Amino acid sequence: GCGNTNNAGNSGDNQPEKKKIKIGVSVATMQEAVYTFMKKAMEDNAAANNAEIIWTSADNKEEKQLSDVESLLSQGIDVLILHAVNTGAAASLVAKAEAAGVPVVAMDRLPENAKVALYVTADSRQVGRIQAQYLAEQLGGKGNVIILEGEAGNGVARDITAGNKEVLAKYPDIKVVVDQAHKGWARDLAMNTVETALTQYNNNIQGILANNSGMAMGAVQALKNKGLAGKVVTIGSDADEDACKAIKAGELSADVDKKPYELGKASFLAAVELAQKKTPASDTTIKNGDFEVPVKLTPVELIKKDNVDTMKYRWPNL
Amino acid sequence: MKKNLHKYTILLVLLAMGIISTVITDGAFARPENIMNLAVQVVVNGILAVGMTLIILTGGIDLGVGSVMALIGVVVAKLQLTYHFSTWSSVLISLALGLGIGLWNGFFITKFKLPPFIVTLGSMTIARGLALVISKGSAIAPVNNTFAMLATWQLPSLVAVVLTAIIGGLILFRNIRNKHWLDGIATALVTLFVIWVLLNSRGLPLPVIIFAIVAALGIFVLKRTTFGRYLYAYGGNVQATRLSGINVDKLLIWDYVIMGGLAALAGLVLASRMAAGVPTAGNMAELDAIASVVIGGTSLAGGAGAVGGSVIGAFIIGLLNNVLVILNVEANYQYIIKGFIIMGAVMLDTLKQKRG
Amino acid sequence: MKKNLHKYTILLVLLAMGIISTVITDGAFARPENIMNLAVQVVVNGILAVGMTLIILTGGIDLGVGSVMALIGVVVAKLQLTYHFSTWSSVLISLALGLGIGLWNGFFITKFKLPPFIVTLGSMTIARGLALVISKGSAIAPVNNTFAMLATWQLPSLVAVVLTAIIGGLILFRNIRNKHWLDGIATALVTLFVIWVLLNSRGLPLPVIIFAIVAALGIFVLKRTTFGRYLYAYGGNVQATRLSGINVDKLLIWDYVIMGGLAALAGLVLASRMAAGVPTAGNMAELDAIASVVIGGTSLAGGAGAVGGSVIGAFIIGLLNNVLVILNVEANYQYIIKGFIIMGAVMLDTLKQKRG
């Protein structure tokens, strides 16, 4: 459902003098589970804060996001929550909002060199570091590793991979033998990559780092076919439902939960505060080109077999 | 006559969609500000659709336009940021690059007799790769200030109104002189509508002006020049065209060069609008452009069609995106609705034509 | 004769690519295990390419195959996981759904005279939307065990060798009887190669068997049945086909129904391979399928082409992806290389044909 903005009978109705806050959201895509949780977080909190949410999704196309943001601004939103398709290209979106007097909350992805009011993030680079750290520990600092990257040129893919490599650089005996990007983060392409690599290296592969859960599951499937599932350390990110199930089954080693619900909720609450002309709380600041941007960090968590049951909050069927 | 008729059925479909959109959005759709938004949002796809019409008319196709846009954006931004080129020189170089890619396409299509599908699939892939390599996969920003301003510069509202009135008046005058009454009425209505939007806006954004010029040139070239006439002829019967003494290789090469130039222009508009060169931009843009052309009534087999229809086709697609955002329809449902409406629009159009 | 010639030039191109790949990968490419990998990886696109050949032969197109694959995957997984359907019933229902989508396409193309491009663009968008809505955007997993095993089940190596020898022998016998020497040599070589690969593998995976059957049926249907011949006739001259008393609407509808069924089959193979229903799967798969067909020498204008070429085209694309991974070429450069090689392959093919 998309229209739970008119909850009759709630507190909003009793105070007709108070105008509803209009919050525009522009996300890159809705084609991954994580985004539905961000959306849900906002919807769950909308009524209580007398806010209306206009949600748009850019289909991973920069140009569509541009149109989305323009359309949102022309509808007179009070705050914009922006999840950029492309962090390098999103400064102009922030500028547009600024020109319209609309503050911007950057959700998960920080538009480069842009003056956003707040950056709420689960920090993709950190995700990459956590993945690699866990891998290095499991491998005892030694082995052949495959990195499965998402779409070439995608910011999240870039950051996670950078985080991976930053940590792996400290382990000279870990060798990245295959490092491939995958169009559309496609699970089957990732599976092909792993199959080919396993063949080429005679199964002499010890670890697989995947930029998201889907590709990690593609890897698991390829491993399964060779009877290697559970024997090669495999780690994803997003903690999708099937990934969590695979962790439980011992096929996937770990996955990073970016806690999308928390991320969505924190972004939303900050936006409400901005609409009320308050300054939302932040944990730190970061230098973003010419600007100093306040940052609110939401937790990320490594999910392994021992703590996978905590994911029941998100996946009740686990 | 038939050509004309089609122009109007598809225009009526657009009009109907506009009216319905206005009703279901409680008027939000028809607000001048939103109409202007829509116009700006249509520009990139619209420019591509104009070029794509010239290609599809010959029975060809250009799958590379989306990637070329990305490459051009990356190059223009790189030139400015890394090599400190001025806005103008970087823009000119980028346009030249676009023309060069078109030349490459045209060369292989004519001299090696390769199918346009393959050649442009090749340039699609290569251009995307180059864009990614040059940019190392990240967006290149910031671009020059002047360059970024191009997309936001506006012709003052009053000047635009006067210009619109003059141009509309001239066309109307011609229509009346030639006793094209239907055209006359359409011209009058469109002119009045545009003036109304302009009067309620701050001005006319440069991208829209560029698009209007490109569309007008496209219409003019197809209707009034030898080049345009030859494109129809080629699409209708290659052999007869060759035997009529037309250098068909040169014709096709020019055709793809123009498409390359327009893809570059669209890429520049996009880069200026985003104030960045984005290597992943324009993904699947070719599909939207081709769809606009086909919705507009140009046949993929070549030989029949017109730029006017493609422009309307581009507006139909743009309107759909715009309205679905206003209605706040959930993304996944948007796909379903879009699919039905695109089919529906063309169906209405076809049914009307049958009756007419 | 000409058709035959083409079959061989493109086969030679594939062979040349294989040899080069073997050399630059220090033999890694040609290892039987990798060849088997390649075969499995080609299956999905290969099945689509067979169906797409039947569509393109009529001058049509089906843009929806990628999305239909995703939808089918999601549906089969959902049926199993949420509604606890057995593997077989869920597979049958999914296949029926695929056929139904084909029927829908065929219906609008024939009865409303809509361009296939538009109708299948519509189903492409709608199917994607449905896949996303049904799955709420997430992968649906795990699927039934039996279902997941389908993709990994293998025919024991020896049985496969014997079967290959028998089938190869029979074809060879026919070739010799009909004095098709070239065909005979090709058959012998391919059979021996396949046997060598099989002897060095654990077995022949079910997806490859399915693909082989689909390809063989495709070749058979086009060459030997009235349906196949009518497809050529339709693509060559619609008018004449209709005047020959052939029910062309029925023909086209069946054609799209078959494509729908094959897209569903490909979707099932994919879902089984991934052991999940993934709503974003098959993105742009239509482009690969069409490219395979065109590389294989089938004309987008319809009327000429063959399934054999498309299968080889699918292998060319698959080989490229496989080798680039072995070489671990950076993604950005992969685009560039792929673009050049696809163009180059078709160019070689065209040049050879000219000489031949």
Add this chain to the structure above:
Amino acid sequence: MKKILEMRQIEKSFGKVKVLKGVNLTAYRGEVLALMGENGAGKSTLMKILSGVYPYGSYSGELVINGQICQFNSTRDAVKAGVSIIHQELNLIPGLSVMENIFLGREPKTAPGLIDWQQMRQLTVELLERVGITLEPEELVGNLSIGQQQLIEIAKALSFSAEIIIMDEPTSALTDSEVEQLFNLIRLLKSQDKAIIYISHKMDEIDVIADRVEVLRDGESVGGGMKADLSRDKIISLMVGRDLTDLYPRRENKPGEVILEIESLTVPGVLETLSLQVRKGEVLGIAGLMGSGRTELALALFGIYGKRLTGEIRLNGKKLTIQNPRQALDNGIALVTEDRKVSGLVLGMSVGENLTLSCLEQLSNALGIINQERERTVIKNYIQELRIKTAGEDLAVANLSGGNQQKVVLAKMLATQPRILILDEPTRGVDVGAKAEIYQIINRLAANGVGIIMISSELPEIIGMSDRVAVMADGSLAGILEKEEVTQEKIMALATGGRRNEKESA
């Protein structure tokens, strides 16, 4: 004789234009009925109604076969009722083989959907034999010459073993011997009590084969009768509505100095060291058997063979380089191609657009912008001058009758104001009236000093129109005959050159 067919008060319109206005037609068993009329009179339309192409309900009137009222919904129904047709336009599929084309839609089968190739091949061999052509049943139709394709159409029509066989200009691309073969077949069919409806613009053929004649003019029956009772002139005057005195009008002018010299023209594998001269104001006829390379000569002079062409072409003493049609046209050499639909016209474009396609550059400025006024003037002039019958210059050329389409192709080339005009089969499928007009145009051009090369398979036309006749055989020149010495026999002797057998096996 027994009446087999009666068409009563047939009316048919396309849009607002009524093309059949109450036509009546009767046919009897065992006769050849010639259906005559100018281009656009409605002959083909009437036959399409009879053969189910235009289904019941799309026309008005009654169709009675063997005393039974028929309402065909499709061509299939017509075939079932015993009607088969050889269409004026070839309806073959280039990508399929001869046998597949013949049996398209009714293949012999071994099981549902499975073609019985053995039987199909056998039946095809028999049929081809009946029609008198030797061809591999597996040969792709796309590789055949137009004449061969026409024979395939004939074979196909015969294979239905129909009672009423319609032949709509079946001989437009056949050689004399093939025509003779066809006539023998027709006589055989007649003796089997079938009814044949024969449409042709060739009066000679009518004289030979027709028993009875019916004439259509502007969609109305205007008369007819037994052939024996009708003179040729009478038929023509019924067709055109006036008397046509002289089909090949005399030309007053005498050829002047040589303007075009061709020396040792060679295209490997196509043309062999061919030398010719054309004079100012001369009509040089080119005769030869089908496949003798006449069309190739025309194409060579028009630059189609590019660099493969060697030898010298001189115009007014100046050596020319002609490697593409543009260069040919720029040098004043124009070609009216043999097949107007395939290589002459862009069918989807209007009459006007087709007409100016070759001279558009002259009608536009340096930027390529067309001067609409001038274009319209040119179009109007040529429509008037050549008396092209069209509802308007904006009408799609596909809607014109054959003769008028031919005039459009001619006009297109005349608009380039050529000094040398090559005509390849300029009157194929053109009615007598229009033929006479085309001849007059040719004469007018000659009188204005244009050198004309006219390729034709109709010897009367060659003899009637030419100042000299060049005869080709096997891609080279077999000889040249001066006007005084030209006879059919001499042409044939040169054309076959004792190599008849070789030719026919080729």
